[in-house]
Amino acid sequence: MCLKCPPFEGGQREAQGVMSKAVWLWFFICTLCCAGPVMAANVEGQIVVRNARDNGNVVVYIDAIPGKRFPAPANPIVLDQLNLTFVPHVLPVLIGTTVAFPNSDEIRHNVFSPGPPRFDLGTYPQKTTKYHLFDKPGVWTMLCNVHAEMSAYVVVTETPYFARTGKDGKFVLNNVPPGKYTLKIWHEKAKPAAMPIEVTESPVTSIPSIELKR
Numbered sequence: 146m147c148l149k150c151p152p153f154e155g156g157q158r159e160a161q162g163v164m165s166k167a168v169w170l171w172f173f174i175c176t177l178c179c180a181g182p183v184m185a186a187n188v189e190g191q192i193v194v195r196n197a198r199d200n201g202n203v204v205v206y207i208d209a210i211p212g213k214r215f216p217a218p219a220n221p222i223v224l225d226q227l228n229l230t231f232v233p234h235v236l237p238v239l240i241g242t243t244v245a246f247p248n249s250d251e252i253r254h255n256v257f258s259p260g261p262p263r264f265d266l267g268t269y270p271q272k273t274t275k276y277h278l279f280d281k282p283g284v285w286t287m288l289c290n291v292h293a294e295m296s297a298y299v300v301v302t303e304t305p306y307f308a309r310t311g312k313d314g315k316f317v318l319n320n321v322p323p324g325k326y327t328l329k330i331w332h333e334k335a336k337p338a339a340m341p342i343e344v345t346e347s348p349v350t351s352i353p354s355i356e357l358k359r
Contacts, residue, residue, distance in 0.1 A: 190352030200314025217241030231297030
């Protein structure tokens, strides 16, 4: 019995080997009192992309966890089209997420992906938004068949533990429960990487610097 448990005052009410309702209730309360919360940690690190202009737009994520599925966000995530550019250039999302593709330019745009599987939202005018549900994990290249210079990437993960690096290459995966996982790293111009990690109950789990080769 831990110090948090309330004292049991049920007395010797039952015959030997038989638990009374009072005993069961005391045991249940004591279990709730003694069981501490599972402490989630932040996983922090830095990615270096060899021979790249900077270390930004790297997607770092924890791979699928056997037996675990996570609810997708209720509202669409936006990948805009502005000044003949997809914004952001790289968008990580959880599987099952709907992505909105608004046209914020003054001209017509098209949104399609060669997949697999391929999809095409067609060509549409300004102030119009099209949507697509990403229900399979992987990397989708987003293009515009009206403007060949436009491109973006949607990286669909199977866990909500993902981040996109800034130019310094630093990342933080928030609120990861303790456990052993596979950490994956993706960049559009580098070879994908993967490594095992173990997240402890410490507030922060630090990952050594990782270099991606092109």
